[in-house]
Amino acid sequence: METQEPKKRDTSRKHRIILDTAIETFTKKGFEAASMDEIAERAGVSKRTIYNHFQSKERLFQEIVARFLAEREKKKPVKYSPRESLETQLREFAMAELYLIDDPVRRGLSRLLTSVFLINADFGKATRGQHAPHKGFIGWFREAQADGRIRPGDPVIAARMFYGLVEGCLTYNALLSDGESLRDAEPVMHELIGLFLARYGTGPTGTGTESAQMR
Numbered sequence: 719m720e721t722q723e724p725k726k727r728d729t730s731r732k733h734r735i736i737l738d739t740a741i742e743t744f745t746k747k748g749f750e751a752a753s754m755d756e757i758a759e760r761a762g763v764s765k766r767t768i769y770n771h772f773q774s775k776e777r778l779f780q781e782i783v784a785r786f787l788a789e790r791e792k793k794k795p796v797k798y799s800p801r802e803s804l805e806t807q808l809r810e811f812a813m814a815e816l817y818l819i820d821d822p823v824r825r826g827l828s829r830l831l832t833s834v835f836l837i838n839a840d841f842g843k844a845t846r847g848q849h850a851p852h853k854g855f856i857g858w859f860r861e862a863q864a865d866g867r868i869r870p871g872d873p874v875i876a877a878r879m880f881y882g883l884v885e886g887c888l889t890y891n892a893l894l895s896d897g898e899s900l901r902d903a904e905p906v907m908h909e910l911i912g913l914f915l916a917r918y919g920t921g922p923t924g925t926g927t928e929s930a931q932m933r
Contacts, residue, residue, distance in 0.1 A: 732761075732763060732767065732771070733771050735761050735762070735763070736757065736761050736763065736767075736768055736771055736772070736778070737778075737781065737782060737785065739757055739760045739761035740752075740757050740761075740778055740779075740782060741782055741827060742760070743756055743757050743760060744779065744782070744827075744830055745823075745826040745827055745829075745830050748830070748833070749775075749779060749830065749833075749834045750837075752775075754768055754769075754775055754778075757778075776841065779834070779845070780845050782827075783831060783845055786818070786824075786827060786831075789817070790814050790815070790817055790818055791814070791854065793810070793813060793814035793817050794810065794811055794814040794854050794855075795807055795810045795811065795854070795858060797857070797858065797861065798857075798858045798861035798862050798865070800865055800867075804862065804867060804868075804915060804919060804921075805911055805912075805915070807858065808880070808911045808914065808915070809907065809911060811854075811855055811858075811880070811884075812884050812888070812907050812910075812911065815881070815884045815885070815888070815889060816888060816889075816892075816900070816903065818889070819888075819889055819892045819893060819897070819900075820892075820897070820900060822896075822897065825892065825893065825896070825897055828889075828893060829893050832893065852874070852877035852878070852881060855877045855880065855881070856873045856874060856876075856877050859873040859876050859877065859918075860873050866920060867919065867920055867921065868918050868919065868920065869917075869918050869919070869920055871918060876918060879914065879917075880914050883910040883913065883914060884907075884910065887906050887909075887910050888900075888903055888906060888907065888910075
């Protein structure tokens with residue numbers, strides 16, 4: 719096993735280099751225009767090596783999406799907290815979304831993903847179908863409901879509403895303005911969370927804080 723360890727490290731390193739190079743190439747040239755030959759040349763590996771790691775350009779792109787979204791998931795609350803305000807917890811979910819567009823490199827990648835999914839709807843559907851982006855929020859919502867701090871309602875619809883607010887008010891504006899709109903992100907985030915809690919919160923004015931203060 720000791721003789722295999724350097725090979726494993728080298729394989730892992732090449733895998734990471736290919737992904738990083740592909741992200742840079744896709745972002746600069748677009749998914750359709752970028753070629754596996756160019757990615758191989760930029761990464762300093764053979765095209766055969768790339769295909770040993772990824773079966774196709776589509777699979778390479780899908781792994782980029784998976785890694786990107788996994789980084790976002792790490793930013794989300796692990797689980798519902800009965801001691802923290804709903805506002806604080808919802809802000810963490812919103813900030814996890816902003817992670818995708820609050821940096822020029824990540825913003826470029828987000829713009830690329832959006833364009834690919836718009837141009838090739840079937841590929842976009844297949845790629846997105848491999849992930850459950852609202853799973854954590856839905857679980858959080860159900861726990862907050864069970865705790866009496868969220869009104870009865872469909873968690874799936876609530877998740878779509880919340881992320882629709884975040885994406886519509888923050889994400890797409892940041893993509894279109896190349897991050898300029900993020901200067902006003904805080905007051906916008908405060909308003910959209912307040913709007914969401916006005917519908918679903920059970921505390922005073924729908925904040926959901928009343929039960930937390932009684933604990």
